[in-house]
Amino acid sequence: MPSPTLWRSTSLHPLSPYVCTNRASISALRYLSRSAVARKSNSETLWDQQAERIRAGHRKSLLTILEERGYVKDLAGDRNALDKLLTDKCIGAYSGIDPTAPSLHLGHLLPMMVLFWMYIHGHKAVSVIGGATARIGDPTGRLISRQEMDRDTIASNFISLQSCVRAMWQNAERYAERHGYPKEKTWSRSVKNNTVWLRKLKIIDFLTDAGTVARMGAMLGRDTVKNKMAQGDGMSYAEFTYPLLQAYDWWHLYQSGVQVQIGGSDQYGNIVAGMDLIKHLTPRPSTSPETKQLSGPFGLTVPLLTTAAGAKFGKSAGNAIWLDKTMTTPFELYGFLVGSADADVERYLKLFTFLPLDQISSVMAEHQADPSQRKAQHLLAREVVDLVHGPEEAENTQKRHGFSRRPNLQTLQAEAENSKEGLNRLYLPHSLVHSKAPARILYHAGLAKSNSHGLRMVNSGGAYIGIQSEEKEPTSDGELKFRPLRGVTTSMVSEMIAKSNILVLRTGKWNVKLIEVIRDDEYEQKGLSAPGWEEFKEGRDAPSS
Known part of the structure; x- marks a missing residue:
């Protein structure tokens, strides 16, 4: 009597039809080869037709x-x-x-x-x-x-x-x-x-x-x-x-x-x-x-990438605009391109986009009619962000940039809540803001590299604080008015915090930060940190002599 194992292997499995695998493979290869030859022949025909149109002057080379x-x-x-x-x-x-x-x-x-x-x-x-x-x-x-x-x-x-x-x-x-x-x-x-x-x-x-x-x-x-x-x-x-x-x-x-x-x-x-x-x-x-x-x-x-004034930019020049969003955010890229000089923007549109030349000429004519609207610069920024990061990122960045030009507190808070990157909003503990000089707050908020750097920004007029408009005009909608931090006193900052626990700071033209001031213990419970926070805690917790 045959063993159970042999019986199962020989009697319970139906026989599969015999197929010559080599022959099937050869047929498949022949089909693929014929398809490739046909595609190549069709491609060459289309290329020759295109070349003929170029030689006839119907299309540019x-x-x-x-x-x-x-x-x-x-x-x-x-x-x-x-x-x-x-x-x-x-x-x-x-x-x-x-x-x-x-x-x-x-x-x-x-x-x-x-x-x-x-x-x-x-x-x-x-x-x-x-x-x-x-x-x-x-x-x-x-x-x-x-x-x-x-x-x-x-x-x-x-x-x-x-x-x-x-x-x-x-x-x-x-x-x-x-x-x-x-x-x-x-x-x-x-x-x-x-x-x-x-x-x-x-x-x-x-x-x-x-x-x-x-x-x-x-x-x-x-x-x-x-x-x-x-x-x-x-x-x-x-x-x-x-x-x-x-x-x-x-x-x-x-x-x-x-x-x-x-x-x-x-x-x-x-x-x-x-x-x-x-x-x-x-x-x-x-x-x-x-x-x-x-x-x-x-x-x-x-050509070497320079401004109309002849200034170079790149890694060696120390002012590189990176295409990785973790090194230069889409918002920063957009803001850099919006800041292009009128003398540069047409050249950049030709170099960094696929826009037709006649469309670029049309946009430049509109731009020259009212340069203050910076229509050409906004088109350049939108197109480059689209090219580098995609259309969704370009649309969101354009909206965010448009908002940053005329923000109000309510929409700024809503945008901060919906921000995937969390770039607009940060928390600071009460002790790092209350009774602190504006330059020091810039440092704690990460807007300045040090207290002295923050002081230079304040004195040079490069840092601003947002104050909500109290105008009753229908179009104002609580719009934030930015005033230079130079001249803003510590007591004025403390009064703002007492009203809403919110500060809005801006450096440069577009870098807006919404700062929510919370209790020190709440800040620690959230596991947050900020420049100068660890040093403050060491001083606070040090035993008194």
């Missing part, structure tokens, strides 16, 4: 669009050849960012905008994060070497920056669709880490490939090298080879069809170094036939 919007500072390579290449073929383009900080900033957005425009016109877009090159630090335009970062910091920055770049691409796709550029299946984008290929690069191969094409005279003659040697802290060998590593990045990407590099105007020398390396290595017998057929590398640099 991509390079013309970039030039009209002010993206092109310099071109490395023949302008007409690049124009023809972008019109006739789907190619690849890239820009690189080293993870020297955990976030992109507004200056990074400029070369990325060129990538966005190329992407929505069908070209392959690649963002390269320099996980390897960050360990050296780009010396371009610097007199003092970058502070060396440890590997943990670089790794942490890389993870944060990679997340920021990917989120930026997702937002850019949605933003483009809202402006009439729906995503096509043939569009291609990627985010790469140059550590992947540079860590495999052997020093002998690097010197053989890149070192032989780099001429000492040309490298020593670069402005960055000369200025850093003569006026700065000298140049290390690692910094000296940075352009060659960036060149090798491009050579690696070029072999997969990335023919254009995009960078800031200070990157022109590094881009040319990459072009020289590509031209040197392409004729080698080991280079693939597909790479040899490419029509040559091209470089495009964007």
Whole structure:
């Protein structure tokens, strides 16, 4: 008698029909292959039709669009050849960012905008994060070497920056669709880490490939090298080879069809170094036939992001506007852009939005008719916050900003209750506010870095206190009137607290804080803290001598 186990396995399970899995797999692969060929053929047909419309003058070429919007500072390579290449073929383009900080900033957005425009016109877009090159630090335009970062910091920055770049691409796709550029299946984008290929690069191969094409005279003659040697802290060998590593990045990407590099105007020398390396290595017998057929590398640099007055801004300048909302809030980003000078706003609208040029011209005409309304600046701020953080964030930020211009206490409290980020409202214990000078309260509220900083803000007229209007006009609705803290006495602040336990402080134009003053024991029960609170408790609880 067969065993129970054998009986169950052979008799209770019905037999499955036999299928030749290899044959099924081959059929599926053939179907997918035919589908891919059909999609590619259809894409090429549409591309040829578009190119024909451009050549016939019925549509602007991509390079013309970039030039009209002010993206092109310099071109490395023949302008007409690049124009023809972008019109006739789907190619690849890239820009690189080293993870020297955990976030992109507004200056990074400029070369990325060129990538966005190329992407929505069908070209392959690649963002390269320099996980390897960050360990050296780009010396371009610097007199003092970058502070060396440890590997943990670089790794942490890389993870944060990679997340920021990917989120930026997702937002850019949605933003483009809202402006009439729906995503096509043939569009291609990627985010790469140059550590992947540079860590495999052997020093002998690097010197053989890149070192032989780099001429000492040309490298020593670069402005960055000369200025850093003569006026700065000298140049290390690692910094000296940075352009060659960036060149090798491009050579690696070029072999997969990335023919254009995009960078800031200070990157022109590094881009040319990459072009020289590509031209040197392409004729080698080991280079693939597909790479040899490419029509040559091209470089495009964007203008340095400055105000009309010539002021730079960015991480190196110490006034970076970050694209990570934990470092620069959407409200702060909106406020910065609303503060753009009239001489800058049209240029920024062309650079940082997908708005058509005729719409920008129309808005500028309305703005010039009444500049005090700052209509162009508000459009710029709304569009950029939409691009960076999405339409919901843009709408909420615009409403919040509009409210902050004419707040009243009731709506300010309601908005603070509904704020997800809790940025507008804070609690302070009675002892840190009662009988304290306004400058000291600014410090405890986190609006000043120290008591002396708060005093400077008060004396310079940069800090204000909100006083509810007692006017009976129908339109006033208890509107808060802000008066400078300079001249406001300690007793006046104490009287305000006695009436409602509420203070409204403002620094700058838009940074409004609602402060609710509560009992010390209640503050401690909530587990809250504020600048100076721990020091106060130590003094309060210290045994008397």
